[in-house]
Amino acid sequence: MPDDKSDRSPWNWLLLVPIAIPLMTFLYNADEPRLFGFPLFYWLQIAFIALGVATTTLVYRVTRRGRRRP
Amino acid sequence: MSDHVTEIVVFTALFLAVSGMGFVAARWRRPDDLLSLHEWGLGGRSFGAWITWFLIGGDLYTAYTFVAVPALLFGAGAAGFFALPYTVITYPIVFLVMIRLWSVSHVHGLVTPADFVRLRFGSPTLALLVAITGIVATMPYIALQLVGIEAVLKTMGVSGSGLLSDLPLIIAFVILAAYTYQSGLRAPALIAFVKDILIYLVILVAVVYIPARLGGWPAIFGDAQAKFAATPAPGDGVLLNANNQLQYVTLALGSALALFLYPHSVTGVLASRNRDVIKRNMSALPAYSLLLALIALLGYMAIAAGVKPIGTDVNTVVPQLFDRMFPDWFAGVAFAAVGIGALVPAAIMSIAAANLFTRNIYREYVNRDATDVQEAKVSKLVSLVVKVGAVLFILLIDPQFSIDLQLIGGVIILQTLPSVALGLFTRWFHRGGLIAGWVAGMGAGLAMLYVIENPATKHAHFGGSAFPLAKLGLDTRMTVYAGFLALIVNLVVAALATLAARALGAPDGPDGTRPDQYTADEGDPRVKDLDLSSST
Numbered sequence: 150m151p152d153d154k155s156d157r158s159p160w161n162w163l164l165l166v167p168i169a170i171p172l173m174t175f176l177y178n179a180d181e182p183r184l185f186g187f188p189l190f191y192w193l194q195i196a197f198i199a200l201g202v203a204t205t206t207l208v209y210r211v212t213r214r215g216r217r218r219p
Numbered sequence: 220m221s222d223h224v225t226e227i228v229v230f231t232a233l234f235l236a237v238s239g240m241g242f243v244a245a246r247w248r249r250p251d252d253l254l255s256l257h258e259w260g261l262g263g264r265s266f267g268a269w270i271t272w273f274l275i276g277g278d279l280y281t282a283y284t285f286v287a288v289p290a291l292l293f294g295a296g297a298a299g300f301f302a303l304p305y306t307v308i309t310y311p312i313v314f315l316v317m318i319r320l321w322s323v324s325h326v327h328g329l330v331t332p333a334d335f336v337r338l339r340f341g342s343p344t345l346a347l348l349v350a351i352t353g354i355v356a357t358m359p360y361i362a363l364q365l366v367g368i369e370a371v372l373k374t375m376g377v378s379g380s381g382l383l384s385d386l387p388l389i390i391a392f393v394i395l396a397a398y399t400y401q402s403g404l405r406a407p408a409l410i411a412f413v414k415d416i417l418i419y420l421v422i423l424v425a426v427v428y429i430p431a432r433l434g435g436w437p438a439i440f441g442d443a444q445a446k447f448a449a450t451p452a453p454g455d456g457v458l459l460n461a462n463n464q465l466q467y468v469t470l471a472l473g474s475a476l477a478l479f480l481y482p483h484s485v486t487g488v489l490a491s492r493n494r495d496v497i498k499r500n501m502s503a504l505p506a507y508s509l510l511l512a513l514i515a516l517l518g519y520m521a522i523a524a525g526v527k528p529i530g531t532d533v534n535t536v537v538p539q540l541f542d543r544m545f546p547d548w549f550a551g552v553a554f555a556a557v558g559i560g561a562l563v564p565a566a567i568m569s570i571a572a573a574n575l576f577t578r579n580i581y582r583e584y585v586n587r588d589a590t591d592v593q594e595a596k597v598s599k600l601v602s603l604v605v606k607v608g609a610v611l612f613i614l615l616i617d618p619q620f621s622i623d624l625q626l627i628g629g630v631i632i633l634q635t636l637p638s639v640a641l642g643l644f645t646r647w648f649h650r651g652g653l654i655a656g657w658v659a660g661m662g663a664g665l666a667m668l669y670v671i672e673n674p675a676t677k678h679a680h681f682g683g684s685a686f687p688l689a690k691l692g693l694d695t696r697m698t699v700y701a702g703f704l705a706l707i708v709n710l711v712v713a714a715l716a717t718l719a720a721r722a723l724g725a726p727d728g729p730d731g732t733r734p735d736q737y738t739a740d741e742g743d744p745r746v747k748d749l750d751l752s753s754s755t
Contacts, residue, residue, distance in 0.1 A: 156319070156737075164315070165311075168311050168312055172304065172308065178459045178464065180458060183437075185436060186439075187436060188440060188457060190297060191300070191516070194303050194304060194307075194512070197307050201307045201310060201505050202505050204311060205502040205505075206502040208314070209498045209499060213498075
């Protein structure tokens with residue numbers, strides 16, 4: 150099959166970042182610093198949502214193949 | 220009951236209006252003929268990005284989310300927050316997996332994950348195991364949706380004791396069964412719009428209005444901390460401790476791996492129009508995770524507000540919080556959001572379970588030459604049976620720890636990962652190895668769940684999904700998610716049995732797929748079209 154039909158891309162490795170980071174409890178299992186009264190444990194994990202969205206959006210955009218097809 | 224008249228009127232009006240939409244949905248994006256599984260069960264495989272976002276969002280973030288996750292934070296604190304990392308990591312995990320499943324299903328007209336396993340490994344036995352696992356895991360999940368409705372009904376005082384008290388719940392499910400029967404997947408797809416808008420509205424109001432009345436976020440977290448410090452239980456608190464971090468991580472990872480193995484998630488994915496719709500949704504669906512985080516914190520708000528559960532049912536804390544904090548009419552809207560929130564996933568789950576039965580049991584073992592019309596008719600009937608089963612489940616079994624029922628389902632659905640998810644990438648595993656792995660993983664998972672006790676609920680067995688490593692003879696108080704250990708057992712046995720089967724020269728089953736079919740997209744030829752053009 151032609152290359153533009155493959156899902157392979159080095160960009161896909163980026164997807165490991167938003168999978169691995171939220172699983173590292175030592176990063177966020179603390180009370181301080183607080184943000185808007187939220188302990189770190191809560192606000193940082195909520196912030197990981199943005200990390201996930203940003204990464205998947207980036208990978209989706211750079212690996213899109215639609216325009217090259219006839 | 221008289222205190223709750225306004226709530227009951229608002230709840231009932233919204234509930235009935237949405238049910239009306241369910242019946243009208245049969246005419247929405249009207250197909251020529253609704254009587255095939257592609258139309259009834261997958262909405263014609265035609266949904267674009269927006270509909271898919273509402274449909275999958277409405278499907279995955281259920282009444283369970285609304286009621287049980289805050290209940291978990293209310294009871295145990297930080298450990299319950301696993302639901303957030305779980306729904307953050309699941310999308311990057313399945314990003315590249317689901318597009319392959321969509322493509323191969325598009326080419327071959329597959330409807331269920333077991334269909335794929337049947338085609339890929341040429342083993343009806345393995346497909347049957349995957350189908351049965353899916354049905355068994357989905358049943359408690361549907362029941363869990365009923366727990367959401369029940370918690371709301373209890374708070375409004377329309378549910379007491381005796382047979383009559385269950386009547387509102389039964390009526391709600393009869394309505395649900397009727398419009399799912401008539402409209403198929405189009406019904407939850409249309410209702411999901413209303414459900415999600417209502418839920419977003421209620422939660423945004425709740426997270427602004429309730430903390431303001433309770434003295435702000437620092438006060439809420441402070442009250443929660445004080446409550447957990449005062450309890451004798453060692454595992455609770457607003458932060459994790461040394462013994463439950465591994466549990467937190469393995470539960471989040473295991474649940475994330477399990478999420479898209481559930482038949483109803485697959486149904487939502489296969490109903491989308493093309494690969495692009497799926498990829499865009501994997502980026503956009505985490506918007507619901509933000510909502511989930513805020514919903515989870517309702518559990519702490521309930522602590523700060525001094526809410527006490529009705530009886531021993533902790534699932535009533537969120538409805539109780541709404542009842543106490545909101546004006547009556549808005550509490551009615553909030554209750555309707557929970558009730559309708561239960562209907563969308565319950566409908567999709569019953570459709571998915573029915574499709575599994577039809578495609579992988581009825582078609583495989585009863586009527587090999589089933590026509591499209593026969594398949595659709597069987598599925599419609601089975602969707603009714605599944606819902607009756609779920610209602611009996613709730614009425615006959617203590618629903619108090621509904622979240623653990625769902626976790627048991629999660630443990631067993633994970634055991635289909637090697638054949639379904641890994642099968643999309645490799646055929647290295649032998650069909651006999653996959654069957655052996657499934658048996659071992661299932662046995663290990665159920666054995667671990669059996670020995671987990673829960674003193675808080677006086678359960679000697681099936682008391683949760685946190686397996687103490689001390690039971691394996693390790694000198695530690697750490698716990699780990701039972702499903703995760705079971706999956707490791709499954710993979711090891713599957714690999715060893717595969718090597719053994721190859722050594723003995725046992726033949727592989729025929730593979731009905733080609734590599735290029737895993738990257739096919741909308742507009743690429745389907746097997747059905749090729750058959751038609753060659754036979755005419």
